Amino acid sequence: MLNYLTLIFSCQLAGELARVALGLPIPGPVLGMVLLFLFLVFKGGIPEQLASVTGGLLNHLSLLFVPAGVGLMLHFKLLGSDWLAISAALVVSTVLTIVVTATMMTLLTRSSASGKGEE
Amino acid sequence: MEDLRDIWVYLSASPLLHLTLTLVAFQAGNWIYGKSGKNPLCNPVMIAVLVIVGMLLATGTSYEDYFDGAQFVHFLLGPATVSLAIPLYRQFDKVRKSAFAILASIITGSLTAMASALGVGYLLGASKDTLIALAPKSVTAPVAMGIVEQLGGLPSLTAVLVILTGIIGAMLGPIALNLLGLKDWQARGLALGTASHGIGTARALQVNEVAGAFSGLAMGLNALATAILLPILWRLLF
Numbered sequence: 001m002l003n004y005l006t007l008i009f010s011c012q013l014a015g016e017l018a019r020v021a022l023g024l025p026i027p028g029p030v031l032g033m034v035l036l037f038l039f040l041v042f043k044g045g046i047p048e049q050l051a052s053v054t055g056g057l058l059n060h061l062s063l064l065f066v067p068a069g070v071g072l073m074l075h076f077k078l079l080g081s082d083w084l085a086i087s088a089a090l091v092v093s094t095v096l097t098i099v100v101t102a103t104m105m106t107l108l109t110r111s112s113a114s115g116k117g118e119e
Numbered sequence: 120m121e122d123l124r125d126i127w128v129y130l131s132a133s134p135l136l137h138l139t140l141t142l143v144a145f146q147a148g149n150w151i152y153g154k155s156g157k158n159p160l161c162n163p164v165m166i167a168v169l170v171i172v173g174m175l176l177a178t179g180t181s182y183e184d185y186f187d188g189a190q191f192v193h194f195l196l197g198p199a200t201v202s203l204a205i206p207l208y209r210q211f212d213k214v215r216k217s218a219f220a221i222l223a224s225i226i227t228g229s230l231t232a233m234a235s236a237l238g239v240g241y242l243l244g245a246s247k248d249t250l251i252a253l254a255p256k257s258v259t260a261p262v263a264m265g266i267v268e269q270l271g272g273l274p275s276l277t278a279v280l281v282i283l284t285g286i287i288g289a290m291l292g293p294i295a296l297n298l299l300g301l302k303d304w305q306a307r308g309l310a311l312g313t314a315s316h317g318i319g320t321a322r323a324l325q326v327n328e329v330a331g332a333f334s335g336l337a338m339g340l341n342a343l344a345t346a347i348l349l350p351i352l353w354r355l356l357f
Contacts, residue, residue: 005198012197025346027261029200030339036204046205054202057195058331061321062164063145064196067189068260068282069168073175074182075279085243086280089253091291093235094284094314097257098292101228101337102301102310108220109305 004050011035131180137188144170157326159293164318165286200317203335206324210332213305221309225337228313229344232257233352247357252276254353255345256284259316262342266349281316288315289322304329312337 014035016028024031040046079086130136148166155161175185186193207214214221236253245253251272255263260281264274292311301307308330311319316338324331 008198008201011201011204015201025262025265026339026342027200027259029197030259030342032197032201033204033207033335033339036201037208040204040208046208051205054205057199057202058206058324061199061317061324062149062162063142063167064192064199065164065282065285065318065321066141066145066167066171067186067193068196068278069164069286070171070175070185070189071182072168072279072282073172075275078273078276078279082240082245082249085240085245086249086253088243089236089239089245090256090280090284090287092239093232093253094257094288095291095295096235097228097232097314098288098310099295099299099301100231101224101313102296102303102306103299104227105217105220105224105306105309106301106303108223109217109303 001049001053004047004053007039007050008032008036008053011039131178131184134188134191137180137185138191139188140171140174140185141167141189141192144174159290159322162286162290162322164321165290168286196317203320203332203338206328206332207336210329213329214333214336217305221333221336222340224306224309225313225340226344226348228310228337229257229341229348230352232314232341233345233349237356248273248276251353252280255349256280257288257314257316258342258345259338262346266346270350270353282318285315285318288319292319293322293326305333308333309337313341316341 011032012029013032015031015033018024018031019026019028144167145163147170148161148163151166152158152161152163171185174180175182233254236256237250240250240253251267251270255266255277258266258281260278263277263281267277268274288311292315293307296307296310301310304327308323308327311323311330312334320331320334320338323334
């Protein structure tokens with residue numbers, strides 16, 4: 001158990017170091033995710049204890065965003081006089097992005113998966 | 120009465136109080152979410168945030184004091200992001216099979232996110248500072264703040280918009296996808312991760328592992344796509 005917790009933290013730390021050293025525009029934890037993924041490829045499978053550590057973290061991923069979310073209370077005044085433009089832009093753009101991305105993915109996978117299916 | 124105040128002073132100086140408050144408020148949010156039949160509008164993050172902000176305002180507690188306790192939860196975001204490698208590895212056969220579709224969809228989604236946020240903001244007369252902060256709103260907070268800083272905008276405003284975008288996407292995204300009959304888990308996960316980063320990914324993981332894996336992948340790739348494309352787009356437009 002402790003081994004794998006150490007592995008996860010080491011991947012994150014290595015990710016942070018790589019980001020700073022190479023000046024990459026990706027956050028350290030995302031690079032750490034790539035490193036852990038490479039570890040799994042190298043290992044050829046997911047050790048059971050690693051799965052239980054990561055399962056514990058990922059089952060409650062939503063919880064981990066709460067402290068940052070509470071930070072909204074500090075910055076609400078930053079929205080200032082543009083609050084209407086901001087609210088409209090956030091809602092319209094977020095929903096549109098979701099719809100466009102999902103539609104595109106559905107169309108592309110459907111046409112490649114069912115080669116001679118109707119289009 | 121004196122005693123009670125002593126206890127309050129003692130407790131509010133210890134990280135345990137606000138750590139516990141965070142967990143209790145989230146459990147309450149999760150309970151309501153469960154009771155609603157996992158209705159995306161009852162997003163547990165949103166409920167927990169509203170409860171905690173209400174409590175902090177009512178007791179006159181500053182965010183800094185709250186964060187002394189809550190930082191222990193916040194810290195786990197990094198290791199949890201690293202852990203997304205596991206669902207990704209489990210679903211990697213699916214990812215490899217549709218690699219082109221995934222890249223094309225994420226790049227299209229990334230451009231849609233930037234262009235539509237800028238477009239709506241511009242039409243409604245948002246200031247230039249607001250427009251810069253709006254453009255990378257779909258990308259995970261540290262990347263979005265980095266891009267905005269580089270373009271000469273306000274990183275703190277960006278952080279607010281990023282979190283709001285995450286909550287909006289997790290709440291409205293599933294409803295929009297259901298209305299349009301887009302049922303494929305790969306497509307749904309990819310869309311949530313592209314548009315609303317980690318908060319969307321958390322929602323996707325709760326519902327389906329395939330969706331969660333594709334969402335985590337999309338969150339990482341859209342961070343990269345936006346970091347490359349936004350500075351170019353910004354120079355073309357302004």
